[in-house]
Amino acid sequence: MSKDKTIKRKDQITLIAQNKFREKGYRAVSMRELADHVGIEAASFYNHFNSKESILKEICFRMADEFFNSLEKVTHDEKLPDKILEKAIQSHIKVITSNTDASAVFFLDWRYLSEPVLSEFLELRRKYENIFRKIIKEGMDKGIFEKLDETFTVLTIFSSLNWVYEWYDPKGKFTPDQIAENLSKLILDGMRKQ
Amino acid sequence: MSKDKTIKRKDQITLIAQNKFREKGYRAVSMRELADHVGIEAASFYNHFNSKESILKEICFRMADEFFNSLEKVTHDEKLPDKILEKAIQSHIKVITSNTDASAVFFLDWRYLSEPVLSEFLELRRKYENIFRKIIKEGMDKGIFEKLDETFTVLTIFSSLNWVYEWYDPKGKFTPDQIAENLSKLILDGMRKQ
DNA sequence: TATTTTCGCTAACAACTGTTAGTAAACAAT
DNA sequence: ATTGTTTACTAACAGTTGTTAGCGAAAATA
Numbered sequence A, B: 001m002s003k004d005k006t007i008k009r010k011d012q013i014t015l016i017a018q019n020k021f022r023e024k025g026y027r028a029v030s031m032r033e034l035a036d037h038v039g040i041e042a043a044s045f046y047n048h049f050n051s052k053e054s055i056l057k058e059i060c061f062r063m064a065d066e067f068f069n070s071l072e073k074v075t076h077d078e079k080l081p082d083k084i085l086e087k088a089i090q091s092h093i094k095v096i097t098s099n100t101d102a103s104a105v106f107f108l109d110w111r112y113l114s115e116p117v118l119s120e121f122l123e124l125r126r127k128y129e130n131i132f133r134k135i136i137k138e139g140m141d142k143g144i145f146e147k148l149d150e151t152f153t154v155l156t157i158f159s160s161l162n163w164v165y166e167w168y169d170p171k172g173k174f175t176p177d178q179i180a181e182n183l184s185k186l187i188l189d190g191m192r193k194q
Numbered sequence C: 001t002a003t004t005t006t007c008g009c010t011a012a013c014a015a016c017t018g019t020t021a022g023t024a025a026a027c028a029a030t
Numbered sequence D: 001a002t003t004g005t006t007t008a009c010t011a012a013c014a015g016t017t018g019t020t021a022g023c024g025a026a027a028a029t030a
Helices: A003-024 A031-038 A042-047 A052-075 A081-097 A100-112 A117-141 A150-162 A176-191 B003-024 B031-038 B042-047 B052-075 B081-097 B100-112 B117-141 B150-161 B176-191
Strands: none
Touching (some): A003 A100, A031 A042, A052 A081, A052 A100, A081 A117, A081 A150, A081 A176, A150 B150, A150 B176, A176 B176, B031 B042, B052 B081, B052 B100, B052 B117, B081 B100, B081 B117, B081 B150, B081 B176, B150 B176
16 A cells, blocks of 8 residues: 555645635635646545545644644743743744645634534644743743733734735745744834833 | 615625624625525525625725725824824724624625725725825834834734734723724834834 | 555536526505 | 505526545555
């Protein structure tokens, strides 16, 4: 059994699906349209996926994995809350900018997941956000950040970060690191006690 | 001809459509489902709208109007760029928080508009963003804001502001004005020269 | 080489999609 | 009272949706 080839076709489908879902939105892309782009018939998908939704699930949970894995490597390196936050932002931006299509699906089309997968997804997202919340709380407790509402601050940070997939251009004037640096500056200077 | 009643039914449809589109996404709501909630048959919509898309169009362009009208009243009152920006943010947040359903449709479902309406919509959005861009540029030129990339700054501001519809709760601990105040503080302190 | 598994195809399904035609009741205007 | 208009209905359309069944060729395993 050539596991390689199976994985390759499955990955190819995921890649094309990401691209099409991003372009038109999950609900607006039919299996037949997807099939055309892959170069197979719609029915052949079911040798690789159980359903259309399971493609969406794959994309969303892969991204969740990427976010977690990338963040994990970072949070143990630094000690100071503002430095940790800076690194965490950098990690987050790196994941988004190296998967813009998947990011768009992750941020927009997760809502088309049905239960119980939907709850699973939201739980993951909550956990991830909580890591940031903890960093911020620590910064406030240690007097490095100004005492603002945590939830509010986390929401605002994520909204700035998560919008990057929309406008990031690999050929544009900002590298992912520069974007992270600018966002960190904008956000951290707004939070820091002065 | 009782124009009143016509307008009322049309408004009722728009209101329910906003709510359902927000809940499930435009493409996931069928005319029959919408009809059930209004209490009519799907075919009866066509006495009030030409198409499903024209309901979406109505919602999106109404919101655009609200944003423009609200902003216009503000920008002539103040003179200093940071004060103008503060007022503009307040105006923007006020529009979002008093139309959360419509905002969700405005920010998420506009992409399902088809040409030429889509281009019309994007042009409006561009115009609106440009007003903010001008304010920021003036602030930078006058040395009130730090010299950062304008486009980048505008994108970041809007991403924080436009996410508010997602989490704003009329019964929550923040009033729209408090949200605007906090966002202004976070953003402006990040931008201001120190 | 023989056998099993993988992966593609065609054909078809039942349900659902937005929308139109035709019609009748309710309503407003004359 | 008689128009004309608005608004709802039923029935149906043509097309699309995700998905399954059944089949054959190719590929991997033995």
